[in-house]
Amino acid sequence: MPPHPTDASPISSVSPDPSAAPARSWRDAVAVYREPATLRMLALGFAAGLPLLLVLGTLSFRLREAGIDRATIGYLSWVGLAYAFKWMWAPLVDRLPLPPLTTLLGRRRGWLLLAQGVVIAGLIGMAWTDPRAHLEPLVLFALLVAFGSATQDIALDAYRIESAASDKQAALAAAYQTGYRAAMIWAGAGVLWIAARAEVADAAGLYQNGAWRTAYIAMAASMLVGVVTVLLSPEPQRRTLPAPRNAAAWLRDVLVEPFADFIRRYRWQAALILALIAVYRISDVVMGIMANPFYVDMGFSKDEVASVSKIFGVIMTLVGAFVGGVLSARLGVMRILMLGAVLSAVSNLLFAWLAGHGHDLRALVAVVSADNLAGGIASAAFIGYLSSLTNINYSATQYALFSSMMLLLPKFIAGYSGVFVDAHGYAAFFIATAALGLPVLLLVALAMRATRTAP
Known part of the structure; x- marks a missing residue:
């Protein structure tokens, strides 16, 4: 693992220009997927992705099946x-x-384990309600x-950024x-597949909370993938943080400096970067709330x-994420960001077509496959872009700011999605x-132009 910069260093954890790194051969670009750090991130990514739909998309399916109206489902998406x-x-x-988790596991793994425990407890509560x-x-x-x-x-996010060099x-x-x-x-x-298998036959077609x-x-038990991975993973190289002189200095270092550092490094470009982050996934996030009620x-x-998502969705998602990562390493993150933005918008138009096409399983296969492919490409490039913006001294705080901004406006707008559908229909x-x-x-x-003209 490369040495970390000192706490006083303003240098980012990776190059501020995500397309500035020299292009590597296709073989080198693919070989990095076999390294232990990459394989660990596969399992930890699973633990990170599991809760999201259970409080948003899948929950909206469950609520709609239980007879909850679309407007209420839209408002409840503000949980996100x-x-x-x-x-x-x-x-x-x-x-x-x-303490004692930090002593036993380290700062990053200690927080990971605590957070995973909270997720498991919440999922069990949702199961019994x-x-x-x-x-x-x-x-x-x-x-x-x-x-x-x-x-x-x-x-x-901090664990990932601190676990490998910038070119990986x-x-x-x-x-x-x-x-x-x-x-x-x-x-x-x-x-959905588990809930369908757990339904009582003589009550088919009715909402059955026992099945859910x-x-x-089962979803709470699946979080153990993340728990085991955290327990078996190494803690990133520990950085010695300077002792604060007083409480005010500690608060300034913890609350103010991560954001001030970003402004100092990017200056006028900071506004452009933050605007891009705020809207990049808006098409996907706003649409996703109404997908399952649809x-x-x-x-x-x-x-x-379940069958369409599990077979075709999984295949196309994995292909999209892999292609997005390889193309980003080979051609630069910014070009793939543009590709992902185009594909995300186009895939939503396919859902509009499906709304007018009617109940057609083959059409659903085509639309879900295209949507997952587009999402995989866009997300892989976007995560790489966000990672390139962070300073390793404030990796958790800065990345949290970026990923929070990515969701704030889309989630707020998504809360009104049910009202919009009731008024104008799914196709509109x-x-x-x-x-x-x-x-x-x-x-x-x-952003691409600013990157090319940056001194």
């Missing part, structure tokens, strides 16, 4: 704002020790899962994204949605979400 505000406690995750009779407690358990998941993201960050991001997307398929298709209880317990309203069964909604991606293309082009 926990991910958008994680920067508020990221400085604590970055610097605060957790019936939304028809106890919607508010279910939402509170979902908030607990979201908080634990967001905290896990903070610690894991794109591969780590791709491995992370592969595990993340695989977990999202498991938390989306897998949970079995599925959510499947329910279109008459697709749990088995149909999907077209509108594709249009939301148009400003992204302009911002990526401006």
Whole structure:
């Protein structure tokens, strides 16, 4: 592992220009996927991706099946704002020790293990709560899962950035994204498949909370993949942090300096970078809240949605993440950012076509496959881009700021998605979400130009 810069160094953990690294051969670009750090990130990415759909997409399917109206489902998606505000406690995750976990495991692994425990507890609570009779407690358990998941993201992003050199960050991001997307398929298709198998035959077609209880317990058990990986993984090289002179100095170092450092390094470009981060995934995030209610309203069964997502979605997601990582390493992150932005918007138009096409399993296969391919490419490049912006001295806090900004505006807008669908229909909604991606293309082009003209 390369030596870390000192705490006084303003140097980023990776080059501020994500396309500045010399191009490597295709063989070298692929070989990095066999390294231990990359394989660990695959498993940890799975643990990071598992909770997201269970408090958003999959939960929306469960709620719609239970008879909860679309407007309420849209508003409940604001549970996901926990991910958008994680920067508020990221400085604590970055610097605060957790005795005895920090002593036993290290700062990064200690926080990871604690966060995973919170996620597991919240999922068990969601499993035993019936939304028809106890919607508010279910939402509170979902908030607990979201908080634990967001905290896990903070610690894991720092762990990933500190675990390998800058020229390997794109591969780590791709491995992370592969595990993340695989977990999202498991938390989306897998949970539907389990719930369908657990249903009582003589009550077919009715909402059965017992079946969903079995599925959510299985998801809680699946988090053990992350727990075991944390226990078996090495802690990144520990940096000796300077002792603060007083409480005010500590607060300034923890709360202010990570953000001031970013502004100092990027100056006027900081506004452009933050604007790009804020809207890059807006098409996907806003559309995703209504995807599962759309499947329910279109008459697709749990088995149909699970089969399509599990077979075709998984394949295309893994292909997309792998292709995005390799192309980013070979051609530069910025070019693949542009490609991902275009593909994300276009894939939403396919859902608009499906809305007018009707209940057609083959059409669903084609649309879900294209959407997952686009998402895998875009996310792998975007994670690599965000990683390139961080200073290793503040990796957890700065990355949390970036990933929080990525979700804040999209999640807020997504809260009104159910109201929009009720007023205008699904086809108009999907077209509108594709249009939301148009400003992204302009911002990526401006960021590419700024990168080329930077001194």
